[in-house]
Structure formats: structure tokens, C-alpha cells
Amino acid sequence: GQNIDQPTEMTATEGAIVQINCTYQTSGFNGLFWYQQHAGEAPTFLSYNVLDGLEEKGRFSSFLSRSKGYSYLLLKELQMKDSASYLCALNTGFQKLVFGTGTRLLVSP
């Protein structure tokens, strides 16, 4: 089976940088997804890491270390609209995703 841990909630200030961590235990996986979910809405894709290292996409970056069982999502120049839940998910093969319970990020002025 898989076990995925994320902090339940984080707070940050507009314009700041925040790092959302995801640790996992699994026997094997193909890659790791990050999704964003605003309250009352559907999850939307942010990033996908297959190899170790940093993937940068605008204000958002995602990092994966398979040897450490660890990933993080880095959000720069925070905006109020970034207030949302952030879900990491393991791609365990054959399109099957196992999601963490998500981190709710609150961005204040």
C-alpha cells in the first residue's frame, strides 16, 4: 500500500514564498502529481515529476527525491488567489492515482 503525508494547513502572506511538503511510503510508483483545488471546485493539474529534481513552471515549482520519499511544491510571489488546497498524488501505475489528504493554504494580505 501507500502512505502519503501532507501538513493539514499552512498560512502565508501575499508576495511571500511557501513550500508545501509531501512525504510518502510506497513500494513503487511511476511519478508524483501536484493538483490545486479551490474550495468547492474540482482539482486542477499543476505539475508532474517523474525524475528526481526540480520542475519549474512560472511561479510554481515542484521537486522530487525518490531516495528520500519526499516532494515539495514551491509557490513564489504568492497571490490571494493561491489560497486553495494542494494535493500530492502518487501515480502507482496503470493510471491509478493515490492522493494525499491535501494541504490547505491560506494567503493573507
Next chain:
Amino acid sequence: DAGVIQSPRHEVTEMGQEVTLRCKPISGHNSLFWYRQTMMRGLELLIYFNNNVPIDDSGMPEDRFSAKMPNASFSTLKIQPSEPRDSAVYFCASTAGGTGGQETQYFGPGTRLLVL
């Protein structure tokens, strides 16, 4: 382009009633997923189909739940009989990929189910 379409968006029913949730995947996508999301358990995969064939239904909680995909553009998730613990948001998602799993899953807006 239309995204994944789900209906109804909200459903309130009484315990013991049958509930049917519907999903239309993005045109051209060949894989479809049903998820359930609750505060306690997060987002859980219930079942997924590839080319209209159920591939993995290990997440279906019990025999009260069933899902069908009669064609490439339509799927249903049925709960019979419904119970209060089934109250959750049910999402449908689709993807264009094969079995590699690297393809992004696109989620519908969800159906908010409340069983009284």
C-alpha cells in the same frame, strides 16, 4: 472545448433511496475515473475504466456501489440503497492516455451528495 460534465451538481436524498450520478468525459478521452472526496478521507479512487472496460474497482466501498460505462461518452455511478455515510463529493475525471499514467486527469465539477 467542453470539459468533463457531471450531473446532477447537487443531490439531496433520503437514506435507502437509489442515487445515480452521471458523467460525460472529454471527447476523445479513453479513460474515465470515479472519485469520492470527504474531509476525513480526502480524494479516493473508486473505479476506473479504459476503453469502456472496468480496469480496477478495488476502491468501490461495497456492493451498494456500482458503475457502468456503456459507451465512450457516458458513465454512471449508482448507489443503492444510499446511506448517510455516502454523503460526499463525487468527482469524475478523464484522460486521453494509455496505461502509462503520465497523462493529466481532468476533473469534472463534482456532484455534492447529501443523504439524510
